[in-house]
Amino acid sequence: xxxxxxxNQSVKLEALVCPYCKNPLKAFGHAGIPLYQAxxxxxxxxxxxxxxxxxxxxxxxxYAKSCTMFHDKEKPLVEEPISSPARGFISxxxxxLGQHQGLSxxxxxxxxxxxxxxx
Numbered sequence: 634x635x636x637x638x639x640x641n642q643s644v645k646l647e648a649l650v651c652p653y654c655k656n657p658l659k660a661f662g663h664a665g666i667p668l669y670q671a672x673x674x675x676x677x678x679x680x681x682x683x684x685x686x687x688x689x690x691x692x693x694x695x696y697a698k699s700c701t702m703f704h705d706k707e708k709p710l711v712e713e714p715i716s717s718p719a720r721g722f723i724s725x726x727x728x729x730l731g732q733h734q735g736l737s738x739x740x741x742x743x744x745x746x747x748x749x750x751x752x
Contacts, residue, residue: 638670660701669703682706 634643637651637658644651649659660666671677677697682704683689691697704710720728730737 638672657699666701668699668701670699671697677703680706682710 660668678695
């Protein structure tokens, strides 16, 4: 459940409009497009990343109360990748063999043929 920015009532995450005050919650009536809205007397542009780098071309700029492109400038645009924990030597070999199966089969066949010629 989320809260409506206008009336602060709890609404379902899938809701396109607030059932209490009819405030639109998703842009263009589409569930996949979030609509960011200012909750107080300030504007979204005051804390938007795209105003800072001057890439915003919305006509409401810099006085937008609702926007589909808003990104808080305090948060990074791209999250840092989570590094994988250190793996052991055996698991590294299994990973490499899984990634290079064709080469692994060829190397095993060459090794078997060399062993057969020696014996």
